[in-house]
Structures are given as C-alpha cells and as structure tokens.
Amino acid sequence: MLSAEKRKDVYGLGSQAATLYEGCNSATSRHLPVVPDPAAEERIKVLEEEVLRMRETQERILQERVEAEVQQRVDQEVSRLNQQNDDRFRSMEERWMRMMSEMALSSYPSGVPTPFNRD
Structure with a gap:
C-alpha cells in the first residue's frame, strides 16, 4: 500500500490526505502542514504581545x-x-x-591641686 493510501485508510481523510500531507514521506512525520488561519494568527499575535x-x-x-x-544594604552599611x-x-x-x-x-608638684598658699 502506498503511503498516501495508507493515510487515507488510517486517518479517514479520504482524498484530502494527499493535499494535507503533501511532501510528507511518513504518516508519523513530525512536520504538520501549514494551513493559514487568520484567527489563530491574530490570537498568537495577541499572546506574544501579552508575553x-x-x-x-x-x-x-x-x-x-x-x-x-x-x-537596604547601603543604609545598613551607612x-x-x-x-x-x-x-571612635x-x-x-x-x-x-x-x-x-x-x-x-x-x-x-604634689600631684594633687591644693588651695592657694597663704605664706
């Protein structure tokens, strides 16, 4: 069975499988097709701005x-x-x-101050 036919059977995509998986060699490919979605793109833009x-x-x-x-450290040091x-x-x-x-x-002279001498 060809890979496109296998995808049709496994995923039930029918004739759309060949279009969606164009350029994919395997049903387990990690690369998903790029389908433009203006609403998703706008949401992504909003989320990026929020981030x-x-x-x-x-x-x-x-x-x-x-x-x-x-x-605080400066105040403590001061x-x-x-x-x-x-x-000091x-x-x-x-x-x-x-x-x-x-x-x-x-x-x-005596080391202790004395009152005036009256001599």
Missing part, C-alpha cells in the same frame, strides 16, 4: 526589588559606619579627658 508586557512587568519588578535590596564613628569619637573623647586629667594632675 512581552508580562516580561517587561517582571523585569521592572525585579529591578525595583534589586534597587530596594541595594538601598548605619554601621556611623556607629563605628560614634564609637567616644573613645577619643575618653582618651582626651584622661590626658587632660593627667596633665592637670602632673602640673602640681
């Missing part, structure tokens, strides 16, 4: 999330550096106060 809009929306949302994450600077300032202030106290104490 494009969804991708753009997804990219925008992703970009916003990345920007928010980066901003806060950490400010705290570090505050700690307090430490320097404490050292300065100790040095001033030590200088004041060492400027007196």
